[in-house]
Structures are given as structure tokens and as C-alpha cells.
Amino acid sequence: MPDTATFPGPGASNAAWRAFLHGLPGVDAVGLQERAARLGTRSIKESAKGFAIDTAISMIDLTTLEGADTPGRVRALCAKAAGPEPTDRSVPRAAAVCVYPDLVGTAVEALRGTGVAVASVATAFPSGRAPLEAKLVDTRAAVAAGAAEIDMVIDRGAFLAGDYLAVFEEIAAIREACGDAHLKVILETGELVTYDNIRRACWLAMLAGADFVKTSTGKVAVNATPANTLLLLLAVRDFLAATGRQVGVKAAGGIRTSKDAVKYLVLVNETVGPAWLTPRWFRLGASSLLNDLLMQRHKLRTGSYSGPDYVTVD
Amino acid sequence: MPEPTPEPTPAPRAENPFAYSPAPQSASVAALAPSYGLFIDGEFRPAADGRVFKTVAPASEEALSEVAEAGQEDVAAAVAAARAAFPAWSALPGAERAKYLFRIARLIQERSRELAVLESLDNGKPIRESRDVDLPLVAAHFFYYAGWADKLEHAGFGPRPRPLGVAGQVIPWNFPLLMLAWKVAPALACGNTVVLKPAETTPLTALRFAEICVQAGLPRGVVNILTGDGAAGAALVAHPGVDKVAFTGSTAVGREIARTVAGSRKRLTLELGGKAANIVFEDAPVDQAVEGIVDGIFFNQGHVCCAGSRLLVQESVAEEVVAALKERMRTLRVGDPLDKNTDIGAVNSAAQLARISELAAAGEAEGAERWSPPCELPETGWWFAPTLFTHVSQAHRIAREEIFGPVLSVLTFRTPEEAVAKANNTPYGLSAGIWTEKGSRILWMADRLRAGVVWANTFNKFDPTSPFGGYQESGYGREGGRHGLEAYLNA
Incomplete structure (x- = not known):
């Protein structure tokens, strides 16, 4: 585990960053995937399943990130996040609603007093290809409109070109622009491709001040997988041990079924443990997942499936 | 509601709210019978002297079944059955032997849950391993060696490699069915017939395998299973009708076996201990x-x-x-x-x-x-x-x-x-x-x-494609892969 004194910081050369990041322990891809797959065979039943389903619901960042998003659609999503099951108030609310910056105002309005946070993507999501000034404006606008959480994307191009300092400084600048808002840093693991890259990008983000590290935008071919999420969990565990600061993890994209969600909770439970088993430290970025969780919850309580006509379509 | 500022110190590892509820695999699929006989010449029969012993579940110390205990007479009968079956079995074209092995492999896959539960009951190993490791490997070994049966002349052991005859095989309790597969699949593929003695504490999956041989229509006498303790194993190894001895187990017993077969025509492979x-x-x-x-x-x-x-x-x-x-x-x-x-x-x-x-x-x-x-x-x-x-x-x-x-x-x-x-x-x-x-x-x-x-x-x-075996006191000979054929061929 790296010593705190050896961490590069603002202004460190790319060579210093390279020496540090490439000095992190390597990741054996086969071993990582096997571990994730094996934890996926855990059999979660009865009360443990009930706990997992409710916890998963409470961890969802209910997300809509489409060009066709409208205020009406965002308001519908907000209503769903605040009370996922209109006829059953025992269902927990989602953690947040995640939208584009121009719709933050609508979401803030709709969610006032519900306890559901508004999260906004920023920094030229999803590609991140814009000048830093534009990204800062994007971020400040979202924060000014009332977003409590900002989901930024890193500059994958700079990372892959070896310009680690640029990636670090950009994250640090966005962190500053966030003010009191919570910063989630999207690594876009599907574009970093190797697990070694993912671990390095994760450390860059954590050292630059990320409150959360997040797997993906949901907009590329490979999004959250059990293996890349496991890797982020191992990184936040090591970062806590090295620095004393706890960082959250968000798995986003491609998690559609309750079965999948439960597998992610098992990963959390058996690697970083219960300290991360709350919406404060672990999130699931998803849209269709919520309805499947609601149907499974109903099944667990009543013994019968309600079917898709008994959950709301948003 | 999530707080915007990170807490300075993390929550301590408290009582875990996500404690897993019991997720028991039903034991009933193992379909245990109260007693089992020896499998000799295609049929189950009691030991000649009527002796039996109990096999116990290590997790509960409860008896699972009563199993026949093979004596000298039973060993002789099993070896005789294997000898009698050898000429016809070894004369079958390789492709015909392969059909039986493929059939056995498929039956193992079809009955894998039953076999996995039985293995976990009798051995004590977790069902996750018997289900996800042992059984897939068992089937894979039979599939793999089924593929070799009609290609032996291309295996690098000469133009017409011949089987050895009757293989006496003694296996341990740690991977009962997998060790059976490692022994039986290459032996049969090469045209040998088999008398196998499973470990005293884990006889049940071998006996279930005998049922699968019947189900697959394997000619009688090609596979014989003798349950019993070390004495039965020693009698099998020493029997003059055995042409080949294969043993997996402790180094101490391996030494004894090597002494027993020394100076005889019997070929020997040993897979013994380790300290890796x-x-x-x-x-x-x-x-x-x-x-x-x-x-x-x-x-x-x-x-x-x-x-x-x-x-x-x-x-x-x-x-x-x-x-x-x-x-x-x-x-x-x-x-x-x-x-x-x-x-x-x-x-x-x-x-x-x-x-x-x-x-x-x-x-x-x-x-x-x-x-x-x-x-x-x-x-x-x-x-x-x-x-x-x-x-x-x-x-x-x-x-x-x-x-x-x-x-x-x-x-x-x-x-x-x-x-x-x-x-x-x-x-x-x-x-x-x-x-x-x-x-x-x-x-x-x-x-x-x-x-x-x-x-x-x-x-x-x-x-199954990779040879496995040791140096020095870990034994000699290789099992698995092309190399594993050599132990069962007169090359």
C-alpha cells in the first residue's frame, strides 16, 4: 500500500505520476474476473434477499440521460424516485435522480422535501471532449441550479496519452467548482479497457478529491461489470487504509435485474464490508432496475409475481 | 439522504446487516439407498462373506448408508470379470468405445446435481465446489478421453499401441468422483478393463457411477467397483490377474504398493503427497x-x-x-x-x-x-x-x-x-x-x-488436457492429457 508521503500532488510531473501510478500493484485479469464470478454464485435468500432488495432500491441513482428528456419526463422520474411504489409506503426512496444540467432546476423543484438528491452529469458528458472552461461552466451551472451531486467524466484521451497531470488537475478544478456538491468521478472503464488502467485512473480521481468513483457513463459498449466494480471497491479499500479517507463507489450502466443488483451488494459485502453498504457509500446508476426490484420485492412479500402492469412505467 | 461532505472517519465494521440466510441444497436429490452392494460383472451383489460397513457424513457423523466390504474372494471375482470382459472390449473399434464414454459423460452431466449432493454428503466438501469444480471436471475428463479412443495410433506411442489388460485402481477420499474419472476414463479409452476401489470413507459416488455404467449400457465386467478398506485395496494390487496398478493417495501407502508390485509384470503409476x-x-x-x-x-x-x-x-x-x-x-x-x-x-x-x-x-x-x-x-x-x-x-x-x-x-x-x-x-x-x-x-x-x-x-x-503428476516422493507417471494415455498403453 502506498505511503501517504509518496503521493504526487498538484504540479507533480507526468513522470512522477507515472512512477506512482505504475507502481501500484498490478491486476491479474483472470483472477479478478474469477473472484467476481465466484461471488456471483452466492445464494441470497429470504430475509437477506429482502434486505438486499430494499438496500438496492435505496442506492439507486434513478437516471435519465437522453436527448429526448423533457421536464415532464424528469418530473415523472422524480415522483417515482420519491415514492417508488405508490401503494406501499414501506418501499424506500431512491438515493438520487440523475439528469443533464439543464434539467436540474426541474428536478430540484420536483424533489423538494422528499429527501431524494438531485445529481447532474457535467463536464461535456459523456465524451468529455470540451475545453476546461466549458466543463467548469457546465459544472457551475448545475450546482447553481441546485444539484447536490455532480457526475463528471474524466478526460480518457489525456489518460491514455499518459498526461496524468492533466487528468488530475481537471478533476481537482471540477472538485473546486462543485463547492459543497458531492463529486462522482466517472472513469469510463470501458474506454480505459485494461484493469491496470482502471486502478490507476481510480487512484488519480481519489487523490484529486473524488467523493465517489463511478464505473461508466452507460453510453459505451462495456459499462459496469462485476469485475470492474470489484476493482474499484478494492481501490477505495486501499485508499482508506492509506489516507484515512473513505470514498464511495457507483456502478452504472447495464444493471437491469434484481439478481444483478444483489450480486453487486454481495461484492460490496464481501470485499469492503458493511461500512460501504449504505447509499452514502455505494450507488447503482440505473433506470429499468427499479421496477424489477419492486416486482421481486412484491414476490418476496406475497409469494406471487405481480407482473409489469403492476409497476409504473415512467 | 446523502450528505454532501465526506465523513472524516469511516464507520467501524459493525454487526453486518447483510447476514446471509441459510441456502441449503436439498439432500433428497442424492436419493440414498439404505445399502449398497459391490459392482461386479455388471451387477450389484453382497460381499461373499456378507460383511458390510457404514459410510458416514463428516458434517454430522451420521451414517448415510451401509456398503458391502470386499474380501479376497470378491477381489478375485471382480478381476475375473474384468479379465473376461477384456478381449471383447479391447477388440472394439476405438470409435465404438468412444460412444460409451461419450454416453457416460453426458449421463454425468445430466445427473450432476445428484452426484454433487452425494459427493458433498459423503465427503464433507462444500456443494459450491462439488457443483462448480468436481462435477464439471469429471464430465470433462470423460469427454476428453472419449475423443482419444479412436485416435490412439496418432498419440505418439507407436503405430498400434495396445491396451495393458486389467487395471487395478485405488483412489483417495479427497476428490472421490474426480479421481475415479482420472483413472477410469483413460483406461477405458485405451481398451483396458477396470477394477476400482474407492476410499473407505467415500464409496457412494463410485457406486452411483456404477449405476451410470449400467445406464450407459457398458458391457458387463468392463468396470467393476469394490468398496472396502485398505485390505481390499492391498488384495487388489497384489492380485496376479491385474496388469496395471494405478494409485492416488498417501506416500506411505504408495511405497507399500511399489514393494508389492516390484518384480511382477505389473505396470505402476503413483500420484502421492505434496508440500507445494x-x-x-x-x-x-x-x-x-x-x-x-x-x-x-x-x-x-x-x-x-x-x-x-x-x-x-x-x-x-x-x-x-x-x-x-x-x-x-x-x-x-x-x-x-x-x-x-x-x-x-x-x-x-x-x-x-x-x-x-x-x-x-x-x-x-x-x-x-x-x-x-x-x-x-x-x-x-x-x-x-x-x-x-x-x-x-x-x-x-x-x-x-x-x-x-x-x-x-x-x-x-x-x-x-x-x-x-x-x-x-x-x-x-x-x-x-x-x-x-x-x-x-x-x-x-x-x-x-x-x-x-x-x-x-x-x-x-x-x-483434462493438461498432464498432472509429480517428482520424487510425489510419485511417478502422468494423468491427464495425451501423456495420461501412456500409463494405459503398451507402447
């Missing part, structure tokens, strides 16, 4: 190395001849690796083998538990530091908590003797040369593991390690 080194360099992928260490020693309760029972870790990272290993060991789930979430099941027998306990006590007495994670062991049955010994030296018994249990000895080294010297400093030589991100070092080490199997950045990986 799992070598972790400072540039290893640490998280995966920790997984590999855990897999290496706690897989199958450590009842694995190629278990990575000696962890050799580079001194510069020893503290970090041991700390990570302890943290990981805290998450191991010990208990009911039939619970789908169990990682470590029951020790197979009271005798084995006594041996493990005795060696662990010797480790403490010799000054090594013993550690186990807090874990509640069930009250009935035979259990041993996963155990780690640090401050172990090469001279300690726990660094030299095969424990065959969930006990890991940690030693350190400074240079690759020292790692090789320490790894090879054992009378055994079955397997070794290397953990490093440096490819050239893997090759350098593999050239120098005196072990039949060397795993790089993984451990305890098995595949």
Missing part, C-alpha cells in the same frame, strides 16, 4: 495473489495433494500480504457443506482431523505463531478452522510434512534464487505457484522448480 510452495514476489498482483493463496490451501478443506501449503512470500511485502490474507480469511464461511454459500466444509474423517490437529499443535510447540479468524464451528461433525502459521522456518514439521488440511505455513525469501532453493527443499514435488507481473521471471522460475505442475498467477487449476 506458493511463491509470491513483491511485484505480484496482490489482491489476486491473496485469492490464489486462499484457493491454494483452503480449497476442499486443504485435502488436496497439490495444495499450496507453504506460502513463500518475498520479505519486502510479507507483512502486507499476510495482513491482506488475514482480512480475506475473515470472510471465509465455514459450515454446512450443503449450504450453497459455504466456502469450507467438514474434514473428511475423525482420523484426518486428528492428524491435522496433531501437526498444528506441533507447529505451535515448535514456536510458529498460529492464527485463525474468529469462526463458529458446528458442534457435531469434524471441523477445523482455517489456520495460518507465521514465523515458520524450513525446519518446522509444518513446513516439511503434508498436513492435508486447511493449514498454511508462511515463510519468507529475499531473492528468486532463495525462493527456488526453499521451494525445492522438500522430498515432494507435485506442484508450485508463482505470483509475479514479470513474465520472464515466471519462465526462469518454472525452469528451476522441481514440481510436476507449475501455476503462474493462479493455483489449483485443473483441465
Whole structure:
């Protein structure tokens, strides 16, 4: 585990960053995937399943990130996040609603007093290809409109070109622009491709001040997988041990079924443990997942499936 | 509601709200019968002298079934049946023998849940392993050797390799059905007939396999199964009608067998004990190395001849690796083998538990530091908590003797040369593991390690296409792959 004194910081050369990041322990891809797959065979039943389903619901960042998003659609999503099951108030609310910056105002309005946070993507999501000034404006606008959480994307191009300092400084600048808002840093693991890259990008983000590290935008071919999420969990565990600061993890994209969600909770439970088993430290970025969780919850309580006509379509 | 500012200190590891509910696999699919006979000449029959013994579930110490105990007369009958079946079986075209083997492989797949449950009941191993490791490998071995049956003349053993005749096979209790597959599949593919004796404490899956042979329409006498203790095994090995002896088990029994067959025409392969080194360099992928260490020693309760029972870790990272290993060991789930979430099941027998306990006590007495994670062991049955010994030296018994249990000895080294010297400093030589991100070092080490199997950045990986076997006191001959055919051919 790296010593705190050896961490590069603002202004460190790319060579210093390279020496540090490439000095992190390597990741054996086969071993990582096997571990994730094996934890996926855990059999979660009865009360443990009930706990997992409710916890998963409470961890969802209910997300809509489409060009066709409208205020009406965002308001519908907000209503769903605040009370996922209109006829059953025992269902927990989602953690947040995640939208584009121009719709933050609508979401803030709709969610006032519900306890559901508004999260906004920023920094030229999803590609991140814009000048830093534009990204800062994007971020400040979202924060000014009332977003409590900002989901930024890193500059994958700079990372892959070896310009680690640029990636670090950009994250640090966005962190500053966030003010009191919570910063989630999207690594876009599907574009970093190797697990070694993912671990390095994760450390860059954590050292630059990320409150959360997040797997993906949901907009590329490979999004959250059990293996890349496991890797982020191992990184936040090591970062806590090295620095004393706890960082959250968000798995986003491609998690559609309750079965999948439960597998992610098992990963959390058996690697970083219960300290991360709350919406404060672990999130699931998803849209269709919520309805499947609601149907499974109903099944667990009543013994019968309600079917898709008994959950709301948003 | 999430707070926007991070808390300065994390929550302590409190009582876990996500405690898994029991997820038991139903034992009824094992369809246990109250008693079983010997399988001789295609039929089940009681022992000639009517003797029986009980087989016990290690997790509960309850008797599962009564099994016939083979005596001299039964051994003679089984060998005679195998001899009688040999001419026709060996004369079949290879493609015809392959059909039977493919059929057996498919039946094993179809009945895999039943076989996995039966294996876990009788052996004590967790259902996750019997379901996800043992049974898939068992089927794969039959599929693999079925493929060889009509290609033997192209296997590199001459233009017309001939089978040897009757193979007498004695297998251990740690992987009952998998060891049966390793022995029976290549023997049959090559045209031999078989008399197999499963271990005394785990006879049930072999008997179920006999039912599968009947179901597959295998000609009578080609496979015979004799249940019993060491005396039955000794009688089988000594029987003059046996042409080939294959044994997997302890080095002590292996020596006895070698003495018995010395000076006879019998061919012999032995797969015996081990004290494998799992070598972790400072540039290893640490998280995966920790997984590999855990897999290496706690897989199958450590009842694995190629278990990575000696962890050799580079001194510069020893503290970090041991700390990570302890943290990981805290998450191991010990208990009911039939619970789908169990990682470590029951020790197979009271005798084995006594041996493990005795060696662990010797480790403490010799000054090594013993550690186990807090874990509640069930009250009935035979259990041993996963155990780690640090401050172990090469001279300690726990660094030299095969424990065959969930006990890991940690030693350190400074240079690759020292790692090789320490790894090879054992009378055994079955397997070794290397953990490093440096490819050239893997090759350098593999050239120098005196072990039949060397795993790089993984451990305890098995595949029917890969030969397996040892050096020195770990035995001789190879099982698996093309090499595994040689033991059953007159090349």
C-alpha cells in the first residue's frame, strides 16, 4: 500500500505520476474476473434477499440521460424516485435522480422535501471532449441550479496519452467548482479497457478529491461489470487504509435485474464490508432496475409475481 | 439522504446487516439407498462373506448408508470379470468405445446435481465446489478421453499401441468422483478393463457411477467397483490377474504398493503427497495473489495433494500480504457443506482431523505463531478452522510434512534464487505457484522448480488436457492429457 508521503500532488510531473501510478500493484485479469464470478454464485435468500432488495432500491441513482428528456419526463422520474411504489409506503426512496444540467432546476423543484438528491452529469458528458472552461461552466451551472451531486467524466484521451497531470488537475478544478456538491468521478472503464488502467485512473480521481468513483457513463459498449466494480471497491479499500479517507463507489450502466443488483451488494459485502453498504457509500446508476426490484420485492412479500402492469412505467 | 461532505472517519465494521440466510441444497436429490452392494460383472451383489460397513457424513457423523466390504474372494471375482470382459472390449473399434464414454459423460452431466449432493454428503466438501469444480471436471475428463479412443495410433506411442489388460485402481477420499474419472476414463479409452476401489470413507459416488455404467449400457465386467478398506485395496494390487496398478493417495501407502508390485509384470503409476510452495514476489498482483493463496490451501478443506501449503512470500511485502490474507480469511464461511454459500466444509474423517490437529499443535510447540479468524464451528461433525502459521522456518514439521488440511505455513525469501532453493527443499514435488507481473521471471522460475505442475498467477487449476503428476516422493507417471494415455498403453 502506498505511503501517504509518496503521493504526487498538484504540479507533480507526468513522470512522477507515472512512477506512482505504475507502481501500484498490478491486476491479474483472470483472477479478478474469477473472484467476481465466484461471488456471483452466492445464494441470497429470504430475509437477506429482502434486505438486499430494499438496500438496492435505496442506492439507486434513478437516471435519465437522453436527448429526448423533457421536464415532464424528469418530473415523472422524480415522483417515482420519491415514492417508488405508490401503494406501499414501506418501499424506500431512491438515493438520487440523475439528469443533464439543464434539467436540474426541474428536478430540484420536483424533489423538494422528499429527501431524494438531485445529481447532474457535467463536464461535456459523456465524451468529455470540451475545453476546461466549458466543463467548469457546465459544472457551475448545475450546482447553481441546485444539484447536490455532480457526475463528471474524466478526460480518457489525456489518460491514455499518459498526461496524468492533466487528468488530475481537471478533476481537482471540477472538485473546486462543485463547492459543497458531492463529486462522482466517472472513469469510463470501458474506454480505459485494461484493469491496470482502471486502478490507476481510480487512484488519480481519489487523490484529486473524488467523493465517489463511478464505473461508466452507460453510453459505451462495456459499462459496469462485476469485475470492474470489484476493482474499484478494492481501490477505495486501499485508499482508506492509506489516507484515512473513505470514498464511495457507483456502478452504472447495464444493471437491469434484481439478481444483478444483489450480486453487486454481495461484492460490496464481501470485499469492503458493511461500512460501504449504505447509499452514502455505494450507488447503482440505473433506470429499468427499479421496477424489477419492486416486482421481486412484491414476490418476496406475497409469494406471487405481480407482473409489469403492476409497476409504473415512467 | 446523502450528505454532501465526506465523513472524516469511516464507520467501524459493525454487526453486518447483510447476514446471509441459510441456502441449503436439498439432500433428497442424492436419493440414498439404505445399502449398497459391490459392482461386479455388471451387477450389484453382497460381499461373499456378507460383511458390510457404514459410510458416514463428516458434517454430522451420521451414517448415510451401509456398503458391502470386499474380501479376497470378491477381489478375485471382480478381476475375473474384468479379465473376461477384456478381449471383447479391447477388440472394439476405438470409435465404438468412444460412444460409451461419450454416453457416460453426458449421463454425468445430466445427473450432476445428484452426484454433487452425494459427493458433498459423503465427503464433507462444500456443494459450491462439488457443483462448480468436481462435477464439471469429471464430465470433462470423460469427454476428453472419449475423443482419444479412436485416435490412439496418432498419440505418439507407436503405430498400434495396445491396451495393458486389467487395471487395478485405488483412489483417495479427497476428490472421490474426480479421481475415479482420472483413472477410469483413460483406461477405458485405451481398451483396458477396470477394477476400482474407492476410499473407505467415500464409496457412494463410485457406486452411483456404477449405476451410470449400467445406464450407459457398458458391457458387463468392463468396470467393476469394490468398496472396502485398505485390505481390499492391498488384495487388489497384489492380485496376479491385474496388469496395471494405478494409485492416488498417501506416500506411505504408495511405497507399500511399489514393494508389492516390484518384480511382477505389473505396470505402476503413483500420484502421492505434496508440500507445494506458493511463491509470491513483491511485484505480484496482490489482491489476486491473496485469492490464489486462499484457493491454494483452503480449497476442499486443504485435502488436496497439490495444495499450496507453504506460502513463500518475498520479505519486502510479507507483512502486507499476510495482513491482506488475514482480512480475506475473515470472510471465509465455514459450515454446512450443503449450504450453497459455504466456502469450507467438514474434514473428511475423525482420523484426518486428528492428524491435522496433531501437526498444528506441533507447529505451535515448535514456536510458529498460529492464527485463525474468529469462526463458529458446528458442534457435531469434524471441523477445523482455517489456520495460518507465521514465523515458520524450513525446519518446522509444518513446513516439511503434508498436513492435508486447511493449514498454511508462511515463510519468507529475499531473492528468486532463495525462493527456488526453499521451494525445492522438500522430498515432494507435485506442484508450485508463482505470483509475479514479470513474465520472464515466471519462465526462469518454472525452469528451476522441481514440481510436476507449475501455476503462474493462479493455483489449483485443473483441465483434462493438461498432464498432472509429480517428482520424487510425489510419485511417478502422468494423468491427464495425451501423456495420461501412456500409463494405459503398451507402447
